[in-house]
Amino acid sequence: MKLRWTSVAWSVVYLLLLLSLATPLAVVTVFFLLVPTVLLYSILSRRSFLLHIVPAWILAALLCGPIILLQALYFIVPSIVMGELYKKRAPAFRTVMMGAGTILVEFLLVLLISTVMFNFNLSWAIEDMINTAMDPFRNMADSSLGSSIVWSQEMIQQFSSLTVRLLPFTLIVCSLAISAVxxxxxxxxxxxxxxxxxxxxxxxxxxxxRSLIWYYLIALLLELLGGAAIRQGFLGTIILNLIPLLQFLFMIQAASLFFFIAYQRKWNPVFPVLLVIVMVFIPLLPLWLIGIADIAFPLRDMITKSKR
Structure with missing residues (x-):
């Protein structure tokens, strides 16, 4: 009976998360959308799983329109993948990577189908979104605030083009974040x-x-020595995404070292958390370089020995 009521409660949570996709809260709630369906799939049979989520789909479609069903189907696939791995008690790292990989593959398939069958242009769509966002400021262009905010059409096109080129990095980070959460x-x-x-x-x-350091150095050299043709081509797009992705990984390594030091020195856990916040929100302090040092040198051994 306890399990039954628990599964019903998670079904209600799932419904609320689905409804949130139609609101600005989706920017945050999307990172938690897989949780209820992963739990339900892991503890229920496939038939019971469908009996729990289908009513949530019907209610969400009635309240928000049938388009929300497409979003629900998109996120149910990685939920099933991760839930199946949980049932098999697969290693945690494999589960996280498979979940993130499924989200990425799905997006690529959706983008391919939209482009081929519906002539969807992602760059134009992003440009339209930016234009829509800038419309309120165009109405106040005569003011000093409006003149400092409003972008020219050329700037908007350049920004949309850069956004599209950085899409792989954004998708990889977001997919990993959703799967990790x-x-x-x-x-x-x-x-x-x-x-x-x-x-x-x-x-x-x-x-x-340690090989990540070599990838980073190669990417930096190609960016510095490569000409305009390389920067604007396919290789340039790879470098444009590879460098921030590697820096993101170095940030993770630096954060790991912060928590390692706090654990070894018996510091208050607040200190490494504050360092991570500074590293993320104050990019002028390149604390992610500590992550490179942690990979390249035996810093942890030195910390452990000094403690002794």
């Missing part, structure tokens, strides 16, 4: 329901491969 919430919740699944290694012990 799902893992962080689902694993302990499933444990409380009696389904024990593997957990990720402690964050303070994460070590990324």
């Amino acid at each position: 799902t893992q962080a919430i689902s694993r302990p919740t499933l444990g409380s329901m009696g389904l024990i699944v593997p957990k990720m290694p402690a964050f303070r012990n994460w070590r990324l491969p």
Whole structure:
């Protein structure tokens, strides 16, 4: 009976998250959308799973329109993938990567189908969104504030083009974030329901491969020495996405080192959290370089030995 009421409660949570997709809250709630369906798929049979989510789909379609069903179907696929891996008690890292990879592949398929069958142009769509966002400021162009905010059409086109070129980096980071959030919430919740699944290694012990440094150096050299033809071509798009992606990974490594030091020195956990916040929101302080040093040199061994 407890499990039954628990599954019903998660069905209600799923419905609320679906409804939030039609609101500005979707920017935040989308990162939690996989959690209820992953939990339901992991603890229920396939038939019971459908009996729990189909009513939520029907109610969401009635309240927000049938278009929301497409969004629900998009996110149900990675939920099933991760839920199936949880049932098989697959390693946590594999589960997270498979979930993120499924989200990426789905987006590419949707983009391909939209482009081929419906003549959808992503660059034009982004440009239209920027134009729509700038319309209120055009009405106040005579004021000092409006003149400083309003962009020219050429600037808007350049920004939309850059946004499209950076789309792979954005998608990879967002997919990993959604999958990681799902893992962080689902694993302990499933444990409380009696389904024990593997957990990720402690964050303070994460070590990324040293080869990432070489990839980063090669990308920097290509960016510095490459001409305009390379920067504007396919290779330039790869470099444009690879450099911030590697920097993002170095930030993760630096954050891991912060928590490792705090654990070894028995510091208050607030200190590494504050350092991570500074690293993320104050880019003028390139603390992510600490992540490169942590990968390249045995800093952790030195910290451990100095403690002794």
